Every structure is written in C-alpha cells, then in structure tokens.
Amino acid sequence: MSVARFAPYALCIALGLGLGSVVAGQPFRPSPTRAAVVAEGDAERRSSLTRADVESVVRQELARGRGVRAPDGVSVAAPANEAAAEPAAEPPIEIIQQAERATLVLDRALARGVWTEEDVQAMHEQIDGLPAAQAVPIVTRMADAVNRGALELTTRGLPL
C-alpha cells in the first residue's frame, strides 16, 4: 500500500469535514498552508502507513489549523498564517535610527551607572513615537539593569 493510494480517502475526508462545517453554519476556511504529508524512509516504510494514520493527520490538520506531528515519521508542515511564523516587517529607516538613538541614551547611562534627569529628557525625546516592537526591548533592558542594581535611578520623578 502507498500514500498515493490513500490520497482519495484523505481528499474525501477533507471535503466531508468542510461540507459538514458549512452545514453547521460555520464557513469552512482552509488553512493557507497546505498540509504537506511527507513520508520518510524507503518504500517498505511508506507502505506501513495505515489508513487510520492518514485520517488522523487530515482530521488534526483541519481541526486545529496548525502543524501537527503524526505517527510513524509523517509530518505536517506548520501553517504560515500564524503571526510568529511570518517574519516581522522591517520598520522604516527613521524608526530604526530613532531606536538606535534611544539605545545610545541607555548605553551611556549604563556606562555611568546612573540615570539622571537629563537621561529622562533625552530618552523621552527618542522613545516617544517608537512602536512597541522597538521601544519595549529598550525599556525592558533598562528595567533589568535597574533591578540588577546596575543602573541607579537618581530622578525625582518617573524615570521615563
């Protein structure tokens, strides 16, 4: 027996589940990532794949919409629709430069070991308007330094 032999069964199951969900009032939305069934090993190993294995993989993929690990070396590729799977869009050069200037403010303060009112002002100017993706790592790094005692806050008010 081979995987190709079970392809019609897998197709029927997929179509059946899709039709079932439409009937139930929930439009079927196929995952943008195709469920790539990859058989490993030689022909003898591939022939050990049972009908239950194929059905299990198809059901899991349709139900969860994410990558699963099937038995006997059969793997299903992870979908590309998960945010984490897609590379983040590159921010504009102005944002990158602004983040670098904010990082420089922090680096200089870390070198001195103190966070002053001037640092507050300088950081405010640089971090204001930065997206979270750029701002949070800088503030987190600062917080970590404060918590470790590597950066002493000498400001009267808030440090940021």
Added chain:
Amino acid sequence: MNKLAATLLLAASLVVPAFAVAGYKQSTEVTFVTTGNVVRVRGVLSAAANSADNVQYIGCQNGKEFSYCMGRNAAGLTKMCSNGSLGAMEVMASLTAASYLDFTASAGTCTKVEASTNSMYIAPVIDNSAPINPPPLGPALP
C-alpha cells in the same frame, strides 16, 4: 501634681481633634521577593503613599505603545518592568488610589501583572470635624 496631669490630659485631648473612620483596612507596603533574576513586587498604593518613610512608592506608567510598573521599598531599592502587550497594559491602566498592585519582573519584562481594587485598600479617612474627646462643658453662662 494631679492637677498638672489633668491639665496635660485635657490639653492633649484638645490638640488631637481628628480620628480615623475605617472599615477593614489592609495596608501592605512595598515589598520585594527576589528569586534569581525574577522579582515579585507588591504593595497597596495608598499604603506606599501614606508610609512614614517618604521613600516608598508603587504604580505604573501607561503609554500608547508600552507601559511599565515600578516600586520602591522603604530601603530605597527600586524594581521595575515593562510590557507592551494589550492584556498587561490594560491591567496597568486600571490602577486607582484604592488598588493593590502585584507584578513580577523577569529580566525587565513584566511577566505577570495583577491589580486589585477594593475598599480595604483605600487610605483611612481622617475626619477632622469630630474630636475624639470633646472638651468638658464649662460652667453655665448666666
């Protein structure tokens, strides 16, 4: 001597005209529990504000892209963390003067932020209108 003591007692009762109106109160001041690189910071905002040391504070600063929380204990040590996730930022923005804040900082990131708002965290109300010991009535006026 007894007359002097009575006079002092009377004077003391007159200079303490206020008393606290209170239900159940919990006034946990700012405390840290550190485990390796992780620190848990807790405290009641009003308790920190009303602490006698002029040092403690605890709270969060909320922005559009990120928020951060920080607390300083009586010893003057400061701990802080930041987070840009909507869930954490919503909690940080929910603080009031009647809040208890509990956050955990791991390498500078707020990995847990909890806020509780309850009457027990409201600072005791000082009522200046009623003295504790009203002065004794003097002789009736003619």
